Structures are given as C-alpha cells and as structure tokens.
Amino acid sequence: MFSNYSFLANNRNPYAFCASILYRTRPVETIDNEQRQKSLRRFSEAWIQRSEIIKTFVERYSAPLITYEQFLREA
Numbered sequence: 001m002f003s004n005y006s007f008l009a010n011n012r013n014p015y016a017f018c019a020s021i022l023y024r025t026r027p028v029e030t031i032d033n034e035q036r037q038k039s040l041r042r043f044s045e046a047w048i049q050r051s052e053i054i055k056t057f058v059e060r061y062s063a064p065l066i067t068y069e070q071f072l073r074e075a
Contacts, residue, residue, distance in 0.1 A: 009058045011051055012068040018043040 012020075021043045022028060022036070031039070058065045 007057075007061070007063050009054050009063045009065040010068060010071070011054050011065065012047075014044060014047045014051075016069070017047050 018040050022039055026036075026039060028036070054065070057063055
C-alpha cells in the first residue's frame with residue numbers, strides 16, 4: 001500500500017486522542033470537573049504541538065498522512 005515511502009505520518013482525531021489519554025492516565029470517576037478540564041487542556045495542547053510537527057514533516061517531505069481512524073477502516 002505504501003511501498004514508495006519509508007515513512008508514513010500518522011495522527012489521530014483530537015477528541016479520540018484526548019479521551020484515550022484521559023481514561024488511560026486518570027481514575028476518571030474520582031477526579032472533579034476542574035481537574036478533568038485541566039487534564040484535557042494539557043492533552044489538547046500536546047495534540048496541537050504534535051500535529052504541527054506532523055504537518056511540517058508532511059509538507060516538507062511529501063509524506064503520506066493517514067489518521068488512526070482511517071488506518072483502522074482500511075485494515
């Protein structure tokens with residue numbers, strides 16, 4: 001499927017990314033709304049930083065970009 005490339009850029013839907021990290025790293029049932037919002041803000045900022053790096057890489061090297069969700073659909 002990607003035989004002409006040595007690198008494939010991959011990113012995930014930001015909502016799925018943040019929710020996944022929140023539920024994997026926090027006992028969600030035990031944190032209050034303020035803590036949840038602070039965590040989600042940090043995770044969303046991390047997603048933005050990561051996405052900017054991926055975008056630069058894709059533009060600079062013409063690397064194909066596929067989302068995690070596309071990959072699962074295509075598999």
